Amino acid sequence: MDLTKQLEQDVFVRLKQNLDEIEKLLGNSSDVVKRDFFIMNNNTFEATLIYIDGLVDETKIEETVLAPLLNNNRDLQFLSELTKSEEIATALTKKLLLIPSINKVSTFQDVINELLAGNTVLFVDHCVQCFVLATQGWDTRGIEEPQSDTVIRGPRDGFVESIRANTALVRRRIRDPMFRLQSLQIGKRSKTDVAIAYIDGVVREGLVDEVLERLNRIKIDAILESNYIEEFIDDAPNSPFMTVQGSERPDKIAAGIYEGKVAIFVDNTPFVLLVPTHFWTFLNTSDDYYTQYWMGSFFRFIRYIAFIISLTLPSLFVMLVSFHQEMIPTPLAITIAAGREIVPLPILLEALIMELAFELMREAGLRMPKQIGQAVSIVGSLIIGQAAVEAGLVSPIMVIVVATTGIASFAIPNYFASVSIRLIRFPILIASGVLGLLGFATIFVVVLIHALSLRSFGEPYLAPVFPFSSSDQKDTLFRAPWWAKEKRPADVKDEPERESENQKPSPEK
Amino acid sequence: MKKIMICCTFLSLLFCVGLFGKEEIDDLAMVMAVGVDKAENGEIWVTAQVVRPADARGDAGVGGTEGDPIWTATGEGKTIFEAIRNLARFSSRRIYWGHNAIIVISEEVARDGIVDVIDFFTRNNELRMRTWIVVTEKKANEVVAVKTGLEVIPGRSLDRLFRYSPIVAEAPRTDVMSLSASYIGEHVHPYLAMVRLRSRGVDPENPKEFGSIPQIELSGIAVFRDDQMVGRLNPRESRGFLWFVEDVGNAIIPLSCPDEEGPVSVELRDNRFQLTPNYKNGKVSFIATVETVTDLVELGCPTELEHSEVMEDLESDVAAYIKKDIEVMLEKVQKEFKVDAIKLGRAFQAKYPQYWNDLKDDWDEIFPEIEVKVNVKVELNNPQLLENPTRKGKD
Amino acid sequence: MKSQISNAMLLAIIINIVYAKAIGVTQGIIARQAGGDMWIVTIFSTLFGLLIMSLTVLIIKRTPEKNILEQTKLLVGKWGEKLIALLMFTFFLGAYGxxxxxxxxxxxxxxxxxxxxxxxVALVTIVGVYGIMKGVEVIARLAVLGVFSIIVLNILLLLGSLDYFEIESFLPVLRNGFFNAVEVTKHHNADWAMATLMVAIILPMVKQKEKWMKYSTKALILGGGFILMWPILEVGVLSPEVAGQYIVACMQMARSAEIGLFVHRYELIMVIFFAISALIQVMMCLLCASISAKHIIGGNNLNFLLIPVAVILGVFGYWVVNDHIRAMDLLTYYWPRVAMPITFAVPIIVFLLGFIFKKKLTKGNLDAPS
Structure with a gap:
């Protein structure tokens, strides 16, 4: 008998048969625990609890299941009068078990699913159903401050690996009756819980259906991290740009939901996805909104500069130095020439090698344990910054250029966006080293056209700048004060007013 | 997807072919100043002052040995282009004009004609249009080779000399752009600033021989007819000339005290110049009006007068001084050079376009005869920090 | 037509398609033929452009679902369509040069x-084709960026050259005569023609037809304004003689602009900010040429024709630019003779045809419900 057929069977009436079947299905896994007992010490009611060790809260089982069922002190007269299995079932749920949530299931498919999800299954002899007791409980990481997306001011809680905890973190920020949470399972074997969250009435029309449709299309055996989902639902799978945003911060996700986006929670990962995503959000942080708006706008402005530097600085430098030397101001040109006097490598190669060295350092520092990581970066920067220049292998200006670019790319708050920008940098660098301004302009425009043609769940990726939407500019280049941002983004379905008008604080008249 | 792949392959192929014109900055001999001379056998000599980056920026992490920050070499040939090509015979790097700050032309060359200079330096895409261009009385190569100024690279000091020239206001700020504009333009003639070497620098090791090191001085104007130089103006005439072509800036006018012996200087602050053409009975005349606000910067004579009284007296002196500058210059330009370098024709054309067409062909004959009336109004009212003149306090 | 763009995007495209060529190459030619009157010529030409643009919009408004070629087909049948399409193709081929x-x-x-x-030539054409494959909407979004960079470029150049501005160079006004000025407008008209003929083709893709007129004329006035700064600066800073001396007058402008000691060369700034505008010219020209080609051949698939058309245009463009003297000769003497008749003839003929076959128009509109 193959597995599917086995799973489709109904639960047998006799306990023994059931236990044999379970053993066939789950094998002899050491973490499957079977606990045989008689209900109320009454020999007629033989029962077995099955659960998977580590996934359940054993104290809970003890207090809410075993204690009441094995307790002799109670008046059990009525039990002996019961003969029919339905009656036993009713008595168990209504009179005996103390556990808050009980389900009855009747196929092995369900039994196995529930077992593997961390619930306890109670088989009772002569009973045509079995009971699923919600005893999920495993060790999880407590809520901690997120490692990425850190803020100076703002909430410090971050998502954890449990989907329920994560949805609760968001739910706590959205006490709206229209907040919706839809669950589904993806992954033939992993059966990962996935949930989508949105506010009905704020979300753009058709977006939820679109997200659900794309999620349902996924056929895969296992989902271990939200990136699996991300790659399946991505609008531009081959693009270095990310059209789905992942975040560890519940406040960021909640803010997105308030703006009419849909969040996708995936079990076992602290990264929650948000769609649709606009490019500019990768350059924003929660801090922008939590600090005074002048500061917020200034930080944001700095990050835009960081973005431009990290994308173009090495290319511009290589282009100028190897093709268009007349464009460099004379004193600077002499300085650069002096620095390059004894450097043996052509400038493009020099730039590539330095970039490579920088990437190596970054990667090495990242994967090492924290203490060693610091040592790696110190040694690396000493070698590259000091020794290589003194040995005449690279020019000091190149070190400055690459270091500035590196720092600029770290200033981009979303690590993955910063990596993708770094990826785009290399073709531009090579093109400008080979064809000068022509190469730079060509590749840059190609990248630009590509980015302009992207869409994220129907939204233009570079909105609201291209296409230009004047009403959404209050939250793009600058962060307007909260009392000035009267409307939600233009693509939000209805009730566009975010707040009532004229709330700018002013002295009493 | 396939299309994108094809595009990418094609692009990368193009890039592989595309390593053209690639000369890195350390492969270039960056010319900072260039001089054009004429040899005795009639050939053109081009002298280039090339920067040696390692020595110009000694300690940039690479060991620059103590050496000269510049390297100067001369190439000769029948034309400018050939001479420059021949420069490459001595240069281990490609001669590169992108950072050239100044072009010095010797008077000999200028009197023969500079059309090839204009052509070469405007046709070349490396050069800036705002490269200064000057004429020197003697040899241009001496000017180019001389080590001068405060800057490490002499060419840079020449550049700065020009930028701050309005302080002295004895030479115009002539660049390739304005030269080519006035050469190409109809009925205007070019003029260039002049430089000369004067022994004014002090050798720190030998301070007794005062002024033993030659320095470059910027003063005077070379006036051209088309591309040929016809004469030069001395510094005071040049200042008169400047009123017609650009802002005089903060020039200093040295005078003597009204009553007693002693120096007085005023500094021009706010200048206005207006040239009004008149056409009556077939006769062209101009009124040149100078209005200027000046500061009293030096009053080196003991006087019992109040500032206001001194200034009243001085105002007319200043006016007379300025007027004389202009009149002497006009005399020279109109009668001696007979070249309309001061753009009288342009001014006339702007006001009387209808008569201009009749006159323009004879303008060269008309120009020397034009009567130019000069009015100068001077306002002197600012004694700077002092309330009273510096007096003897003893009696 | 599937892709829909907004009126603001149309405005951006119109500004971009004229700007790049008009500020430099065209101004050089105008400077040679009209001297100090070049800025007046530019104004006149913008007025001409306004006239033709309004006419074009009126024509398309009669059948808002169809571009000028489809409308011609409706009016006089397949062969009329092919003739007009051939004219348009010739125009865009020349314009590509x-x-x-x-x-x-x-x-x-x-x-x-x-x-x-x-x-x-190859790189620019490839980028153009890539842009078209991504659709008109993407080009339109790029055009919005193009407008931003045009504005930045104008401001930077203004800052960099205002020091050398001489108001005297403008006098006397109309020194070479009014009629000469009007005649010389043909060069700049050929630029505006690109805009009007392009509008004749892409207007049906634009949403909200009631705003067409407003936005297309607004685009002309704005674009004319952006362009007008250049002849004014070229006269005031360079002098018309120098502007006429060079093939690309605006680069000469950039070469002579500077802010202080540090920002002393503008060519790079200039090219970086103007590249997008130039590439939009390339893309729209390619797009319109291939749409015209589609109507000549009668096929349905635009992408199929795109590559051959790009190759034809690219080879022609290469032939033109390979020889500087020939290029400038073609552009100065032959191109206006080809462009001017097409610019005026196509809209006027179709406009008149519309009056003759009015019935067909109303019937055609009923057939294609919006």
Whole structure:
């Protein structure tokens, strides 16, 4: 008998048969625990609890299941009068078990699913159903401050690996009756819980259906991290740009939901996805909104500069130095020439090698344990910054250029966006080293056209700048004060007013 | 997807072919100043002052040995282009004009004609249009080779000399752009600033021989007819000339005290110049009006007068001084050079376009005869920090 | 037509398609023929452009679902359509030559004199094709960026050259005569023609037809304003004689602009900010040429025709730019003779045809419900 057929069977009436079947299905896994007992010490009611060790809260089982069922002190007269299995079932749920949530299931498919999800299954002899007791409980990481997306001011809680905890973190920020949470399972074997969250009435029309449709299309055996989902639902799978945003911060996700986006929670990962995503959000942080708006706008402005530097600085430098030397101001040109006097490598190669060295350092520092990581970066920067220049292998200006670019790319708050920008940098660098301004302009425009043609769940990726939407500019280049941002983004379905008008604080008249 | 792949392959192929014109900055001999001379056998000599980056920026992490920050070499040939090509015979790097700050032309060359200079330096895409261009009385190569100024690279000091020239206001700020504009333009003639070497620098090791090191001085104007130089103006005439072509800036006018012996200087602050053409009975005349606000910067004579009284007296002196500058210059330009370098024709054309067409062909004959009336109004009212003149306090 | 763009995007495209060529190459030619009156010529020409643009919009408004070629087909049948399409194709082929002169001479002569010409033509054409494959909407979004960069470029150039501005150069006004000025407008008219004929083709893709007139005329006035700054500066800073001396007058402008000691060369700034505008010219020209070609051949698939059309235009462009003298001769003497008749003839003929076959128009509109 193959597995599917086995799973489709109904639960047998006799306990023994059931236990044999379970053993066939789950094998002899050491973490499957079977606990045989008689209900109320009454020999007629033989029962077995099955659960998977580590996934359940054993104290809970003890207090809410075993204690009441094995307790002799109670008046059990009525039990002996019961003969029919339905009656036993009713008595168990209504009179005996103390556990808050009980389900009855009747196929092995369900039994196995529930077992593997961390619930306890109670088989009772002569009973045509079995009971699923919600005893999920495993060790999880407590809520901690997120490692990425850190803020100076703002909430410090971050998502954890449990989907329920994560949805609760968001739910706590959205006490709206229209907040919706839809669950589904993806992954033939992993059966990962996935949930989508949105506010009905704020979300753009058709977006939820679109997200659900794309999620349902996924056929895969296992989902271990939200990136699996991300790659399946991505609008531009081959693009270095990310059209789905992942975040560890519940406040960021909640803010997105308030703006009419849909969040996708995936079990076992602290990264929650948000769609649709606009490019500019990768350059924003929660801090922008939590600090005074002048500061917020200034930080944001700095990050835009960081973005431009990290994308173009090495290319511009290589282009100028190897093709268009007349464009460099004379004193600077002499300085650069002096620095390059004894450097043996052509400038493009020099730039590539330095970039490579920088990437190596970054990667090495990242994967090492924290203490060693610091040592790696110190040694690396000493070698590259000091020794290589003194040995005449690279020019000091190149070190400055690459270091500035590196720092600029770290200033981009979303690590993955910063990596993708770094990826785009290399073709531009090579093109400008080979064809000068022509190469730079060509590749840059190609990248630009590509980015302009992207869409994220129907939204233009570079909105609201291209296409230009004047009403959404209050939250793009600058962060307007909260009392000035009267409307939600233009693509939000209805009730566009975010707040009532004229709330700018002013002295009493 | 396939299309994108094809595009990418094609692009990368193009890039592989595309390593053209690639000369890195350390492969270039960056010319900072260039001089054009004429040899005795009639050939053109081009002298280039090339920067040696390692020595110009000694300690940039690479060991620059103590050496000269510049390297100067001369190439000769029948034309400018050939001479420059021949420069490459001595240069281990490609001669590169992108950072050239100044072009010095010797008077000999200028009197023969500079059309090839204009052509070469405007046709070349490396050069800036705002490269200064000057004429020197003697040899241009001496000017180019001389080590001068405060800057490490002499060419840079020449550049700065020009930028701050309005302080002295004895030479115009002539660049390739304005030269080519006035050469190409109809009925205007070019003029260039002049430089000369004067022994004014002090050798720190030998301070007794005062002024033993030659320095470059910027003063005077070379006036051209088309591309040929016809004469030069001395510094005071040049200042008169400047009123017609650009802002005089903060020039200093040295005078003597009204009553007693002693120096007085005023500094021009706010200048206005207006040239009004008149056409009556077939006769062209101009009124040149100078209005200027000046500061009293030096009053080196003991006087019992109040500032206001001194200034009243001085105002007319200043006016007379300025007027004389202009009149002497006009005399020279109109009668001696007979070249309309001061753009009288342009001014006339702007006001009387209808008569201009009749006159323009004879303008060269008309120009020397034009009567130019000069009015100068001077306002002197600012004694700077002092309330009273510096007096003897003893009696 | 599937892709829909907004009126603001139309405005951006119109500004971009004229700007790049008009500020440099065209102004050089105008300077040679009209001297100090070049700015007046530019104003006159913008007025002409306004006239033709209004006419074009009126024509398309009669059948808002159909572009000018489809409308012709409706009016006089397949062969009329093919004739007009052939005229349009010829125009865009020629215009591509002009655009290539602009792009290649800007980049090649001032930056990369040693790179072979074909690389410029090929790269630019490939980028153009790539843009078209991504659709009109993407080009339109790029055009919005193009407008921003045009504004930045104008401001920077203004800052960099205002020091050298001489108001005297403007006098006397109309020194070469009114009629000469009007005649010389033909060069700049040929630029505006690109805009009007392009509008004749892409207007049906634009949403909200009631705003067409407002936005297309607004685009003309704005674009004319952006362009007008250049002849004014070229006269005031360079002098018309110098502007006429060079093939690409605006680069000469950039070469003489500077802010202080540090920002002393503008060519790079200039090319970086103007590249997008130039590439939009390339894309729209390619797009319109291939749509015209589609109507000549009668096929349905635009992408199928795109590559051959790009190859034809690219080869023609290469032939034009390969020889500077020939390029400037073609652009100065032959191109206006080809462009002017097409510019005026196509809209006027179709407009008149519309009056003759009015019935067909109303019937056609009923057949194609919006």
């Amino acid at each position: 002009g655009i290539m002169i602009t792009v290649v001479y800007h980049l090649m002569d001032y930056f990369l004199p040693e790179v072979p010409t074909y690389i410029f």
